[in-house]
Each structure stands twice: as C-alpha cells, then as structure tokens.
Amino acid sequence: MNTIRLGSIQDVPVIHVRHPKATADISLFGGQVLRFQPANSHQRLWLGEKAIFNHSTAIRGGIPLCWPWFGNHKPGPDPLSQTAHGFARQSLWNLDHSESNEQEARLRLVLRANEHTLSLWPHHFELQLDITIGESLTLRLTSKNTGAKPWSFTGAFHSYFATDDIRQSELRGLGRLYLDSVDNGTPCNGNGTLAFAKALDHVYTAPETNCVLSLPQGTTQIAATGHDSLVAWSPWREGAAAMADLTDDDYLRMFCVEPAVFQQPVCLQPGEEHVLKMTIS
Numbered sequence: 053m054n055t056i057r058l059g060s061i062q063d064v065p066v067i068h069v070r071h072p073k074a075t076a077d078i079s080l081f082g083g084q085v086l087r088f089q090p091a092n093s094h095q096r097l098w099l100g101e102k103a104i105f106n107h108s109t110a111i112r113g114g115i116p117l118c119w120p121w122f123g124n125h126k127p128g129p130d131p132l133s134q135t136a137h138g139f140a141r142q143s144l145w146n147l148d149h150s151e152s153n154e155q156e157a158r159l160r161l162v163l164r165a166n167e168h169t170l171s172l173w174p175h176h177f178e179l180q181l182d183i184t185i186g187e188s189l190t191l192r193l194t195s196k197n198t199g200a201k202p203w204s205f206t207g208a209f210h211s212y213f214a215t216d217d218i219r220q221s222e223l224r225g226l227g228r229l230y231l232d233s234v235d236n237g238t239p240c241n242g243n244g245t246l247a248f249a250k251a252l253d254h255v256y257t258a259p260e261t262n263c264v265l266s267l268p269q270g271t272t273q274i275a276a277t278g279h280d281s282l283v284a285w286s287p288w289r290e291g292a293a294a295m296a297d298l299t300d301d302d303y304l305r306m307f308c309v310e311p312a313v314f315q316q317p318v319c320l321q322p323g324e325e326h327v328l329k330m331t332i333s
C-alpha cells in the first residue's frame with residue numbers, strides 16, 4: 053500500500069501515510085507528526101491515549117514544534133509569555149505539497165504569520181516543515197523572516213519517544229554537560245549515559261550529533277543539526293499525576309528528547325532563513 057490520505061481525529065485534520073517502508077500520522081493542528089513506525093519495526097513515537105484533540109490544546113505526544121520560543125520566555129524586549137513553547141504547536145498548518153515514490157513519502161506543511169500570531173508575536177515569518185517518511189523519518193523546519201525587520205527565535209522538536217519501560221531505557225550521545233531545570237538550571241556534569249529513575253528536566257549544552265536510545269523493544273536513533281542543545285524530559289509519576297492529558301502510568305512508556313535552539317536565540321535578518329533538522333531511525 054502506498055497512500056497519503058486526509059482523515060481526522062475528533063475533527064482535527066490528520067494525514068495518514070501508509071507506505072511499504074513505514075506508516076505515519078501527521079496532524080495539521082500543530083504541524084505535528086503523531087506516529088512513525090518503520091515496516092517490521094517498533095513504533096518510534098509515543099502518543100497519549102488521553103491526548104486532547106480540540107483545535108486549541110497542544111497535543112501531548114508525537115513531535116510538537118516549539119516555536120518561536122522554547123519554554124515560557126520569548127527572546128526579545130518583552131519576554132514574559134502565557135503561551136508555553138510558542139504558538140506553532142497550537143496553530144493550524146496548511147498542507148502545501150505531498151508526493152511519494154518507492155522509497156519514501158514527502159509532505160510539506162506551512163505556517164505563515166496571521167492575525168492571531170501577530171497578536172502574540174509581532175513579526176512576519178514563514179515556517180516550512182518538510183517531512184520525509186521512509187526507512188527513517190526526517191523533519192526539516194525552515195524558519196524564514198518574511199518581514200522588514202530582524203527578529204530572533206528559540207524552539208525545539210519536542211519529540212516524545214515510545215518505550216516499553218522507561219526504567220529499562222538508556223540514552224547515549226546527549227553529551228556530559230547539562231543544566232538541571234528541576235534545580236533552577238544548575239550546571240551539572242553527567243557521565244555520558246542517561247537512565248531514568250525520577251522526574252527529570254535536563255538541557256544538554258554540548259550534545260553529540262547522534263543520540264542512541266536503548267529501549268526494551270529495540271533501538272531508536274536521533275541525528276540532528278541546526279540546534280545548540282538537547283533537552284531530556286520525563287515528568288515521572290508525580291508530574292504525570294498533575295497533567296490532565298496523561299494517565300497515571302503513561303510516564304513509564306514515554307520520555308522526550310528535544311533538539312533545541314535554546315542557549316543562543318537565532319537572529320534572522322529580513323529574507324534570511326534557518327534550518328533545524330532531525331532524523332529518527
């Protein structure tokens with residue numbers, strides 16, 4: 053089967069890609085890949101059964117796009133924000149193009165400045181998300197300044213990875229140096245391998261290009277460019293209990309690894325662009 057079909061989950065438009073090399077689902081709300089599973093291999097992404105599909109709440113799972121800021125601080129003169137992780141993950145994107153051949157399926161999603169985005173962030177932009185689905189999944193997020201003034205952004209691929217058991221999962225390639233966000237951003241030095249045993253929110257500031265997730269069900273690999281940090285996050289039991297869109301034991305089956313523009317906002321002059329890229333295999 054080789055099809056690209058527009059369907060929906062609770063009225064949210066979702067593109068279903070069924071290809072001999074892989075299957076994937078992509079929500080136009082958020083421009084968000086929800087699932088990616090190579091043929092004869094394990095599901096790479098986690099999507100919560102309690103994820104909310106209502107055209108306004110950010111969908112918990114898959115790969116939310118944090119943009120044009122990460123966390124609660126916008127870069128620029130007016131930093132305080134009510135919208136955590138920017139507005140891209142809560143915006144309706146347009147499908148600009150889709151095609152497929154024997155090797156892969158390709159989609160291009162686009163989000164441009166509109167009345168709503170301008171009310172939150174007064175800049176003209178075009179965001180282009182190129183998604184390639186084949187033996188691996190590649191996301192290429194191009195940020196373009198289409199306005200007349202420079203602006204700066206931060207952001208991330210907020211990827212939720214599926215694991216059969218977080219307690220038996222180990223990550224390598226994050227680097228050693230990290231800021232511990234659970235402890236007010238204290239700088240720390242790890243041993244190069246990350247295992248999970250409690251709530252964790254780390255910003256790795258010198259990541260390697262490739263990150264390997266050793267999971268009970270197999271291996272997942274992440275390669276990224278255009279970022280300056282890798283964020284690793286698990287809400288653990290207590291964090292999950294405080295979130296309406298997580299079940300009590302969801303924390304055992306997922307964690308996030310997020311290639312991010314975090315330490316140094318990227319400044320784009322009019323006409324300039326930046327590419328953040330990630331491949332999951």
Ligand SMILES: O=P(O)(O)OC[C@H]1O[C@@H](O)[C@H](O)[C@@H](O)[C@@H]1O
Nearest residue numbers: 110136137210233253283285310
């Ligand atoms: O609940 P949200 O807004 O999707 O954020 C979840 C987490 O996202 C991570 O990227 C942050 O490092 C965490 O601090 C945050 O709690």
